Amino acid sequence: MTRLVYIEDAVAAHPRAQRILAHFAKATRVHCSRYSEVFNPRAQNFRLQKSDPALLLARKLNKLVLPAPTGYAIGGLNNYYFSHMLNCVYDCRYCFLQGMFRSAHYVVFVNYEDFAQAIDGVLAQHRDEDCWFFSGHDCDSLAYDPLTGFAQWALECFAARPRAQLEFRTKSTQIRSLLARPALNNVVVAFSFTPQSVHAALENKVPGIDKRIAAMLQLAHAGWRIGLRFDPLIYSEGYAVDYGQLFERVFSDLPVSSVHSVSFGAFRLPRDSFKTLVNLYPGEPLLAGPLNTDAAMVGYRDNLETELLEFCRARLSDYVGDNKLYPCQP
Amino acid sequence: MIAYVLAMREEAQPLISHFALQRCKTTTLFPVFYNAQTWLTICGVGKANAAAAVTELFHVVRHKRDAVWLNVGIAGHADLPIGTLRSAHSVLDGASRQRWYPPQVLMRRVASGALTSVDAPETAYPDDSLYDMESAGFYSAALRCSTAEVVQCLKIVSDNREHGTDRLSPQGITELVAAQVKIIAEICAELREATYSLRADQEIDPGLSELLGKHRFSVTQQRQLMRLAQRLAARAPQQPLLDDELASARSSREVLRALEQRLDTLPVFPHAG
Numbered sequence: 001m002t003r004l005v006y007i008e009d010a011v012a013a014h015p016r017a018q019r020i021l022a023h024f025a026k027a028t029r030v031h032c033s034r035y036s037e038v039f040n041p042r043a044q045n046f047r048l049q050k051s052d053p054a055l056l057l058a059r060k061l062n063k064l065v066l067p068a069p070t071g072y073a074i075g076g077l078n079n080y081y082f083s084h085m086l087n088c089v090y091d092c093r094y095c096f097l098q099g100m101f102r103s104a105h106y107v108v109f110v111n112y113e114d115f116a117q118a119i120d121g122v123l124a125q126h127r128d129e130d131c132w133f134f135s136g137h138d139c140d141s142l143a144y145d146p147l148t149g150f151a152q153w154a155l156e157c158f159a160a161r162p163r164a165q166l167e168f169r170t171k172s173t174q175i176r177s178l179l180a181r182p183a184l185n186n187v188v189v190a191f192s193f194t195p196q197s198v199h200a201a202l203e204n205k206v207p208g209i210d211k212r213i214a215a216m217l218q219l220a221h222a223g224w225r226i227g228l229r230f231d232p233l234i235y236s237e238g239y240a241v242d243y244g245q246l247f248e249r250v251f252s253d254l255p256v257s258s259v260h261s262v263s264f265g266a267f268r269l270p271r272d273s274f275k276t277l278v279n280l281y282p283g284e285p286l287l288a289g290p291l292n293t294d295a296a297m298v299g300y301r302d303n304l305e306t307e308l309l310e311f312c313r314a315r316l317s318d319y320v321g322d323n324k325l326y327p328c329q330p
Numbered sequence: 331m332i333a334y335v336l337a338m339r340e341e342a343q344p345l346i347s348h349f350a351l352q353r354c355k356t357t358t359l360f361p362v363f364y365n366a367q368t369w370l371t372i373c374g375v376g377k378a379n380a381a382a383a384v385t386e387l388f389h390v391v392r393h394k395r396d397a398v399w400l401n402v403g404i405a406g407h408a409d410l411p412i413g414t415l416r417s418a419h420s421v422l423d424g425a426s427r428q429r430w431y432p433p434q435v436l437m438r439r440v441a442s443g444a445l446t447s448v449d450a451p452e453t454a455y456p457d458d459s460l461y462d463m464e465s466a467g468f469y470s471a472a473l474r475c476s477t478a479e480v481v482q483c484l485k486i487v488s489d490n491r492e493h494g495t496d497r498l499s500p501q502g503i504t505e506l507v508a509a510q511v512k513i514i515a516e517i518c519a520e521l522r523e524a525t526y527s528l529r530a531d532q533e534i535d536p537g538l539s540e541l542l543g544k545h546r547f548s549v550t551q552q553r554q555l556m557r558l559a560q561r562l563a564a565r566a567p568q569q570p571l572l573d574d575e576l577a578s579a580r581s582s583r584e585v586l587r588a589l590e591q592r593l594d595t596l597p598v599f600p601h602a603g
């Protein structure tokens with residue numbers, strides 16, 4: 001239950017901010033001039049804040065759309081991301097956001113219209129070419145949707161821009177806005193999965209696998225293009241059985257024709273983020289594993305990583321073929 | 331550990347009594363009181379005093395990093411009833427206009443409000459804010475000593491438009507704080523619990539000091555040893571650090587190698603299966 005909402009003065013009267021605030025009638029409202037005054041100061045502890053994060057309503061002023069990191073592509077040449085939100089309502093122990101942000105508060109940028117303008121700017125740079133826009137880099141695209149109304153806005157925005165391809169990336173089951181309208185063929189709804197043992201140990205507050213599969217199937221049957229994201233892959237001695245069972249569970253009822261793309265990548269974190277996570281959770285076994293901690297990108301030692309990736313690639317290829325498979329590694 | 335910073339003796343007395351604090355005998359610039367877990371200093375009026383008292387107390391407690399820091403005291407507000415307790419969700423330095431936002435994630439027991447730190451008593455109460463004279467100095471200094479979630483200002487309304495500062499008596503101030511001591515102590519206990527929970531999984535096996543005493547570790551090796559012990563505790567919490575192999579290791583290098591080998595034999599992801 002959000003007890004405190006910080007509101008940038010500039011968005012206090014914004015209709016979207018007002019709509020969101022209506023959900024928090026009992027919360028204390030704190031006005032600020034820039035969200036960064038609350039979100040960015042040093043000496044904050046992400047782990048402590050995760051127990052009861054506040055909400056910040058803000059306006060994204062610049063860098064609204066950025067080039068996507070390498071390894072993000074799912075078949076497109078021009079890849080960008082934009083974030084209507086920072087942080088996530090779930091709490092996955094491997095999540096790189098914990099190492100990236102000092103605060104666990106949820107920031108919602110309510111000026112969606114400015115994102116549309118920035119998207120148009122990118123499209124104008126790539127005349128006659130498709131461009132991909134990923135919306136789940138700094139948050140889960142849909143988990144907070146009942147409050148943010150992001151999906152409905154994004155669908156309208158992308159319906160009017162056929163050259164723009166949108167990816168929602170989610171571990172949630174918040175699909176009402178998508179089911180409420182006909183499927184768009186320039187939108188991919190990508191669901192992330194890990195095996196049951198990983199989900200139980202590391203994905204705090206994330207809906208169960210079966211619930212997510214059910215949501216995914218509903219969307220597939222409604223004609224939406226589905227993405228599958230097996231990233232991060234988590235190594236265990238029983239990985240072959242665990243991932244074998246997971247893939248079987250995910251693909252058993254899903255028509256391959258609905259699958260737009262399947263991407264996969266082993267657990268990895270930039271070294272600075274990794275160090276931050278170890279400081280936050282020194283007792284977390286995942287971070288105490290056989291990792292190559294000297295590398296700029298910390299990941300499993302080479303043999304483990306290769307073994308895991310090769311196994312998953314082969315199995316996934318059996319289900320969807322090679323042409324829909326995208327390794328996430330840069 | 332909890333570190334209280336209060337402006338006046340009248341405010342401090344109820345906490346000194348509640349926690350049975352004794353006067354610290356070491357010579358200090360500001361009076362300091364303590365027991366095993368709780369420290370308190372009386373800083374006098376004004377933000378410069380508050381900042382100086384935080385700095386001094388930080389040295390007195392030997393730079394303890396994960397302490398709870400609390401500024402408790404009386405404050406004015408235009409219309410909140412006398413005796414109301416509030417934590418500060420924002421602290422504004424009225425002179426410089428610098429503002430801080432103490433995170434309220436752990437402050438579930440008490441409502442919060444804006445707090446303005448002024449250089450002279452405020453009797454017009456122009457904004458919907460509490461007014462005091464120490465919080466800006468306290469907060470800016472204490473933020474250097476601990477994580478923001480456990481650095482807080484707790485204020486008790488002592489005056490408002492109906493009941494001005496001229497009606498405040500020393501005895502009245504003590505009574506206002508005394509009425510809130512129980513809840514203040516409970517809030518502090520919760521904040522301290524939160525810092526303990528962070529430390530719980532940083533606790534290192536006692537065997538570590540035995541190893542450190544037995545072999546000579548360079549600074550880098552000490553760091554490696556700590557992390558290896560931490561990794562072992564994370565992946566095999568039931569296993570004691572010291573086993574026969576480590577006990578018979580002849581050098582720091584052998585200790586580190588043996589620990590790495592032991593880690594290699596453990597399941598990579600102990601949650602699985």
Ligand code: SF4
Pocket residue numbers: 087088089090091092094095096097138139140171206
């Ligand atoms: S769902 Fe994604 S964004 Fe949210 S905590 Fe998990 S990994 Fe992070």
